[in-house]
Amino acid sequence: MIILGIESSHDDTSFGIVEDTKVLLHFKISQIDIHKKYGGTIPELASREHVNNFYILIEELKTKFDLNKIDKIAYTSEPGLIGSLQIGYLVAHALSNLLNKDLIKINHLHGHIFSSLLIEHEEDKKEIIFPSLALVVSGGHSQIYELKNFNEINLVSSTIDDAIGEAFDKVARVLKLGFPGGPAIDQIFINNHYDNIINFTKPITPNELDFSFSGLKTQVLNYVNNNKDVDSQLVAYSFQKHSIDYLIDKFKKAISIYHPKSIILSGGVSANSYLRSQFKKTHTNYLIPKDKYTTDNGAMIAIAAFLKK
Ligand code: KG4
Ligand code: ZN
Secondary structure, three states: OEEEEEEOOOOEEEEEEEEOOEEEEEEEEEOHHHHHHHOOOOHHHHHHHHHHHHHHHHHHHHHHOOHHHOOEEEEEEEOOOHHHHHHHHHHHHHHHHHHOOEEEEEEHHHHHHHHHHOEOOHHHOOOOOOOEEEEEEOOOOEEEEEEOOOOOEEEEEEEOOOOHHHHHHHHHHHOOOOOOHHHHHHHHHHHOOOOOOOOOOOOOOOOOOOEOOHHHHHHHHHHHHHOOOOOHHHHHHHHHHHHHHHHHHHHHHHHHHHOOOEEEEEOHHHHOHHHHHHHHOOOOOEEOOOHHHOOOOHHHHHHHHHHOO
């Protein structure tokens, strides 16, 4: 089964063509350079860019793939920026009408979860052993899901305020490290080692499996505002250590309650080096997407459509 996946929920415009779970083609246009001067995504600008970018990507798609070979078309229907989602829907709907192929709606977060099964070579095939527990961490979401099978995906817990990626981006902004902040903070963490880190306290949530990142972010902002000669590398290092340890502690607690047979890590923040290494220690059977499929992409939407009935 060959599926074309279309993603445009946030600031990436992307097409992916996937045969079962194997990626045949994957390309995208990121809007990071446009939004970075504002320190975050501007929805109105994002919609306008998606229109231009889809025009470019459709031209590219026509030259790279025989569209008659596509069996189905899948698109991100929710959650995301309303204007951006609607442009993706219009493109998906037009292509499905033109090619006379079924149209499938996919939840963006289910796409992130199943990005962990995308492969490029047949021999790399991976599988999820159910029940599974998925940690989805991105610029807009921090959630744990329980998967009973490909269709029964239940939300276990969520952030009660900011998403972890959003906190990385805000901390990076105050430290003047640029946008998006996650990769910049991660790079500082990789390049340094401190025995004595700044002791930020871990937020407490009414439901112990939920997350809260706004308190942690505020502590970092207060530290920067209230201290002279701040060592921004030490602040970045301490923030990454505390926020990832906090995430992992919550996930370990969820494992002890749900007893999954496998675990999945996904979303933009799953590119984080320390998170990846700590996550692998929590279970013997783990799935993590390849780096290039951690951020938003069309291939993850296509594979989700293939796996779900
Ligand atoms: O999934 P994604 O591409 O977009 C959303 O749906 O939000 O995630 C983007 C987020 C940004 O907040 C970015 O700072 C974060 O993922 N990110 C990272 C790393 N790479 C990207 N956060 C921490 N460490 C990284 N290495
Ligand atoms: Zn995403």
